[in-house]
Amino acid sequence: MAEQLSPVEVLDREFDAFEAARRSQGIRAARAACTPALYGFFDRLLERPWERGRDTESDRNIVARLGLLSCSRPLVDAAICKIVIPELSAEDFRQVALGGPLAPNITDTALDDVYEKRGYDVASIAAQYRADKGMPALLASAVGELPPDFRKGALDAAVFVSWAQGDDPDTVGEYCASLADVDPWSMTLGHVANYLAQGFRPAFRRDGQPHEKTRAMPDVFVVRLAHAR
Numbered sequence: 001m002a003e004q005l006s007p008v009e010v011l012d013r014e015f016d017a018f019e020a021a022r023r024s025q026g027i028r029a030a031r032a033a034c035t036p037a038l039y040g041f042f043d044r045l046l047e048r049p050w051e052r053g054r055d056t057e058s059d060r061n062i063v064a065r066l067g068l069l070s071c072s073r074p075l076v077d078a079a080i081c082k083i084v085i086p087e088l089s090a091e092d093f094r095q096v097a098l099g100g101p102l103a104p105n106i107t108d109t110a111l112d113d114v115y116e117k118r119g120y121d122v123a124s125i126a127a128q129y130r131a132d133k134g135m136p137a138l139l140a141s142a143v144g145e146l147p148p149d150f151r152k153g154a155l156d157a158a159v160f161v162s163w164a165q166g167d168d169p170d171t172v173g174e175y176c177a178s179l180a181d182v183d184p185w186s187m188t189l190g191h192v193a194n195y196l197a198q199g200f201r202p203a204f205r206r207d208g209q210p211h212e213k214t215r216a217m218p219d220v221f222v223v224r225l226a227h228a229r
Contacts, residue, residue, distance in 0.1 A: 004056070011064040011150060018071055028098050031072055035097045037065050038075065039090050042082045042129075049130035050138070066139065067146045069153025074099050079157045081110045083135050084164060086128045114164045118203045123165040136162040136175055152183035163192045166205040172196060 005013070014034070022030035041050075041062055052059050069075045078097035082088045088106075095102045113120045131138040136158035143154040159175045173196060179189050194200075201207075 005060065007060045007063045007145060008147065010060040011067045011146060014061075014064040014068055015071070015150075018068060027072060031075060031097050031099075032094070034065060034068050034075070035078070035094050036090070037061075038069075038079065038097070039082065039093045041065065042079065042093075043090075045129045045131060045138075046086055047130070049132065063142050063146065066142045066154045067150035069157065070150045071153070074103070076153045076156050077103075077107055079139075079154075080160055081107060083126055083129070083157070083161050084110045084113060084122060086125060114202050116203055118206060121204045122202055123204075126161060126165045134162075134165070134167075136165075136167070140175060140178060148182040152179065152186065155179040155182065156186055156188050159186075159192050160188050163195060164202050166202055169196050 018030045018034060021033050044050075050062065069079060075097050078093050081096050082093055092102070092106050094100070096106050114122060126135050129135050129138075133141075139154040139158040139161075143151040155175065155178050159172070159179050162172045162175045172192065176189055176193055176196070179186055183189065
């Protein structure tokens with residue numbers, strides 16, 4: 001009978017593979033190796049829920065791959081884009097995850113949907129995913145038992161999506177607190193915490209609120225993508 005690895009042991013194996021690819025072929029190759037599985041996970045959630053406990057081996061693999069979001073910022077950016085734009089194609093997801101030439105255009109489209117389009121109901125759109133408690137809760141719970149350094153990527157995405165879908169401040173604040181525990185210097189955390197303090201909301205929840213010129217994520221999405229190695 002095959003040895004049953006724990007989620008952390010599976011993550012260790014996946015991280016070793018990620019690092020081996022990064023050292024031998026570069027960071028883009030390492031991202032490319034894990035991108036199909038990440039995209040497949042999100043895309044399947046549009047059709048059926050993740051029934052944790054039904055297939056423990058699959059569960060461990062999913063948790064490990066979500067843990068790998070912490071290894072490279074563009075992987076988080078790709079996850080956020082896919083949640084905000086469920087119809088995002090596998091190629092566009094790959095462009096963002098690898099920091100390809102189309103990545104700034106794709107991420108800017110996602111940002112415009114959240115910050116500019118009052119008719120773009122992020123809450124209803126994110127609800128297309130078969131996640132009973134919502135995507136932020138799914139991401140946060142999935143990585144809850146991983147080491148802190150491997151929780152921060154999924155929690156970063158959870159914070160932004162929670163704010164973007166118009167969750168109440170207490171709920172967003174809970175995700176912010178979880179992220180602060182593992183990555184207190186997160187740029188997303190700083191921006192979203194500032195939004196909570198100012199009462200600034202995503203476009204579809206704004207109710208006549210003045211347009212906010214400074215958006216939360218361009219420096220995270222575009223600047224880091226531009227400097228990706």
